[in-house]
Amino acid sequence: MLDTAPKTDRKKLVEVRGLKMYFPITAGVFRSHIGDVKAVDNVSFDIFEGETLGLVGESGCGKSTCGRAVLRLYDPTAGSIRIDGAEIGQTGQSDLRHLRPTMQMVFQDPQASLNPRMTVAAIIGEPLEEHTKLSKAEKLDRIYELMDAVGLNRNFANRYPHEFSGGQRQRIGIARALALNPKFIVCDEPIAALDVSIQAQVVNLLEELQDRLGLTYLFISHDLSMVRHIADRVAVMYLGQIIELAPRDALYDKPLHPYTQALLSAVPEPDPNIEAGRRRIILTGDVPSPANPPKGCNFCTRCPKVFDLCKQVEPEFREVEHGRYVACHLYSDTDKTAGQAAANEAQEHPTRRTT
């Protein structure tokens, strides 16, 4: 894992441009199309080889849909997706098949994503069955190798998923994802269903595997403190759009977008002395429906720093500093008069923390 800011000369493994994933809303007997749920609305990002991009946001913001669309588990409405040089945005599912080994996924719920009627060996061996022509003995060797890699006892190969604990089941899911030597893995909330003391075990395993095998992760999570630990760069999503993307330390030290600021300030800190003196930015109201997003900026209904322009014009997602992207009128050059004063204020109190 790289602890420095990513260099621009590094190879981009994943390039996503203008990704849109709309789910149609239908009504009446003829299922006529009356609108769309804009789950992912015009999202663009890159993931460099060997890095972890954290994707955070509240539930319903479209982060999981985005992760699944990138792997083409959905057919996106529009947009281009390039993984390792191959364009897969609009490719047919049958043509995708031979590309599948390079891109894999670890699912959120290890209980639901493992077939209860298959043994561990059969689960981990299934991708090998589908995509390789290994002999039975070779396959078994590979399965044992994978079980060792994720810290599962070889003797358990013939057991069924229900005999394992949550953390161990997640290890089975990770072993299955690793079976075909992928380059890119989408981890969709891999630790959300686990206990605190088990979460750390799984996160450490993911990091070790990344170091050893040079994997690239898209790590989707709502746990901001865990993302800070594992990610090199972090993208924040709100209502189907990425509103801020920045290197990890820059984002956590000085969040730019008002939503990121509020999100970070809402995370409780396990220290009563800090908690007692901390001022939170409390957002009022709920997330608007993605079927009917507000006019202008998506966040304008809850933003504490909202001004007139926000309610009319959608802010552009642009680079404000090297490697830092943000979609907010506070940081745009064109409307200096209105934005700059508010932006200055934001810079003065980046995290709003008083100890």
Next chain:
Amino acid sequence: MPDGAASVLDVKDLKTIFRTRGGEVHAVNSVSFDLKPGELLGVVGESGSGKSVTMMSLIGLLPSPPAEVRDGQVLFDGSDLLKCSQDHLRNVRGSDIGFIFQDPMTSLNPVFTVGYQIMEPLRKHMGLDKSAARTRAKELLELVGIPDAERRLKDYPHQFSGGMRQRVMIAIALACDPKVLIADEPTTALDVTIQAQILELVKELRQKLGMAIVWITHDLGVIAGIADRVLVMYGGQIVEQGPVKELFGNPRHPYTRALLKTIPHVRGEREAKLNVIEGQPPILTEAPSACAFRRRCPHAFDRCERENPVRRPVGPGHDAACFWDPENGAADA
């Protein structure tokens, strides 16, 4: 917190077991604690540590069979809740002791309006007539910060968002001015920004209404922000108890210490590698005869195998169930 004041709730030696096909599971083992008026008691522990089962045993919410409260005493208002009749218990539940459940999606009845569900305890327990109950229900919705309360009384649960539904649950729990409010992971199913709203609301309500609250969670951050006193549970037992600042500043039990180290922070130094607690939490098929944490404990020694430590005082109002001493090591016998 008022020290030495009479407790509103006093639990002694509570034992709950579940009968399963594979034998008995001892979910709660000799749990004792008390709750002072106006206090917020935080209960932390991993899933399966017995925190929810303890609270549900108190007010007889566990289905029996398979559950069986085998032993113990729960003193509330001078009577033992474990020995009183079902009718009495029904009067206590909802009016004197309010309960907020974890999942606001499934704990409201989808076929009744929210107004009906808030008015139900008011009419049953407080004997209010329909119009008085409606006025009170509206006040309650306003109290928990739901805008346009009058109109929203007629709405069904599916018309509310997750955060709003949890507010409705809080309103129902508060309906009859309970002396004790038990909140079972009330913010776990919610997003952080909504969680921040609910935490703020609870702090405000405490000041206004002054009831005692038991707050169950696995999130140490939440506890640090709102609790006065904390119980740490592991393997169906309380392993450490203390005032919040003392417990976070000077944790004594190896489990508490390890737990505080495993969680990554949003602020401050970033660790290169996360500390882990190796191994799995235990499943107790019989009453513990040795320390439940010994298999995962870095400081375990032979005495931990032989007997189950009892809670002993380690500081002002602070006790821990461990033989190991952070200063002197594995000394005292």
